[in-house]
Amino acid sequence: MSERTEERTREADTTTDADTGVDIGGIGGTTTERQSTDETAESGGSYFSARALLFAFAATGGGMVAGSFVPLLPFTAILGIPVGAFLYGLAASERRYIETGLAGGLVAGVGTVLSVFSQLALRGVAGGNVGAGRLFLVAAVLGLVASLVAHYLGRDLRAGLTADLS
Structure with missing residues (x-):
């Protein structure tokens, strides 16, 4: 040519x-x-991303599952939620507080209610007042706050690690 x-x-x-x-x-x-x-x-x-929500559910749910593998220590499954949110904040390139808070709250609420479901069901059959709604609400609020704080700390560490030193 x-x-x-x-x-x-x-x-x-x-x-x-x-x-x-x-x-x-x-x-x-x-x-x-x-x-x-x-x-x-x-x-x-965009203020909300379904894909980011799936990643947040995977991070917080994965943290909860990983925390549940620690034997003989109470509340390690619930403590795994902020660990997962922290790692998600460390890895994410954008701020995703809405998704992380929603995922952390739902995972904590559902996980807590499911972990004591048999006890709540027996109390309901025996005629006692079943507090599943209140239990879910308290766990969801705690999970939401813990995951937001952990996500913020992960983002802060990421910003510190990636900042220019000059």
Whole structure:
């Protein structure tokens, strides 16, 4: 192939990339994509992400499961929730307080009620007042607060570790 033909081919490839808005190199995206992403980030972006919620559930639920493997120590399963939220805050590139708080509260509430479900069911059959709703509410609030604080601390550590030293 002649040099002139190769140059035309390169120009055609460059024009095609710019027209379709696809970055073939895989680095960064096109200028218009980067500008729209920057504008979205400046205007506040999305406050809620279902994908981030799934990751938060995986982190807090995984922390609860990992905490439940510690034998002979009470409340280690519940203490695993803030550990998972801390690790999620450390790993996440964006602030996800809504998702982490929701996941931490629900995991703590449901986990606590399920762990004492048989005792609550026996009390209900015996005619006692079943406090499953109050138990869920108290555990959910504690899980929400603990996961938010832990997520904040994880984000703070991430910011400190990734900050420029100069």
